[in-house]
Amino acid sequence: MSLLEVRDLKIRAGARRLVHGVGFSLGAGERLGLVGESGSGKSLIAMSLVGLLAPGLRAEGSVKLDGREVVGRPERDLTPLRGSLAAVVFQDPRAALDPLMRIGAQMAAPIRRRARREGLSLDARALKAEMIAALERVAISEPERILAAFPHEVSGGQRQRVAIAMALSCRPRLLIADEPTTALDVATQAEILDLLDRRIREEGLALLFISHDLPVVARIADRVVVMRRGEAVEEGPTARVFARPEHDYTRGLIAAARRLEQALEGGS
């Protein structure tokens, strides 16, 4: 049985259809890229997978997380389901952390929740050790200083690492990464991608990676779904889709990415 099974997922805002019948599945340890231009419905799909669509949006169809239906489930049933199965990392590192809380206090919350779920009790020292270990796993060099800092005192790349550490500290089985590198500079982008790649491999996570950036997706995903205006136009192994795209839209995307690359190279 696959970890995530999406069938005929539709999302609408009132009478307007935003996503029309998308389906894909994701097994444990698999990596799926969701590609498409802005407004193609990628992020909406991601949010509907964990039942966190913005108010006013409605999902229909079927999303099964570990065999349990998410669509149409009441909030109180979803809360425990979310923590243990899926975690998200977002695009904007500025919004990823509460500006009024020290990073340590924010990191402690998901770790404590996980411990409670597993029936463990953590004392202050074990908690701190665990937080430091989590930060070291995302290659943060001075974990003690970061824990005592407020979000505005650390850099965007570090905040994104903290967000990833927090997402992973729940020990989810599926990580949803919604454009996690888009707001970062190129060097930091590469570091974060490497980091995600390593963590996912080592912890055996499934990954749903959402991006408009084809080279980034090509680096991290095994399979891709290409989205356009709320519809999946093409699906297949990453290498095949990028080498021999079947749909015109995919071809257009790849050509555009290539043109951009050439323009950059030609200009420098």
Add this chain to the structure above:
Amino acid sequence: MKRLTLRLGLLLVGFNLAVGLLTFFWTPHDPGAMIGGRLSPPSWTHWAGTDRLGRDFLSQVMVGARIALLVGAGATLLGGAVGISLGVLAAYARRGLDDAFAAALDILIAFPTLLLAMLVVAASETASLGTAILAIGLAMSAIIARLARILTKRVLAQDYVTAARCSGLSWARLTRTHVLPNILPTLAVALAAQFGLAVIAEASLSYLGLGAPPPNASWGTLLQQAQSTVHRAPIGVILPGLALVSLVLGINFLADGLRDLLDPEREGAE
């Protein structure tokens, strides 16, 4: 400059508070006792003269500070508690419910605060300190609720809230750890400003005879009583007027100073 307004505000409010507290233990004379001549001018025994019933005027104005602060603080507490609870809950509610709530608040806010307060007083049997607090507090809660709702929605739209909810954070804990700390600084400033308005509203209600009944010497009541004799004894209008201005101005300075101190936008900016 910013510190100056905060200090000036603290000074003025502190002075009024000190006078108000003092009246619990001591006033120059019993404010209700008719001991002097009618409308006698200021003298060594009656520093601010007497009113038309021969009561010591300074004692009455001092008691007025106590009433103004009591009603102001009570109404602010009530308005804050009711407003913040309703506003936060509305922000969590399903869309239809939330829209209905927002519309109801807009309608309530469209009524002038004083009119709303008068309706509450009129609906209760007798006017007392309690009804004044209730009336002003409820009228205020609509304004606070609307602000709390918008601020909460802004916090809920943040990625860190979504990420936290995705990691299994319950609504109750979300409110305590993320929502309240992020909305309270702004609400504190709004509540301080509302405190000043509540003091004015109390004086207005009393002036109209809808506030605390005699022998409570509210500044509004004193102003109303002195109105007919303003040419013979102008101090009867000047003193409670000045007292009211000093307290409201002090509170507004305090609110301004608080805003500079607590503004999360300026603090969080990089």
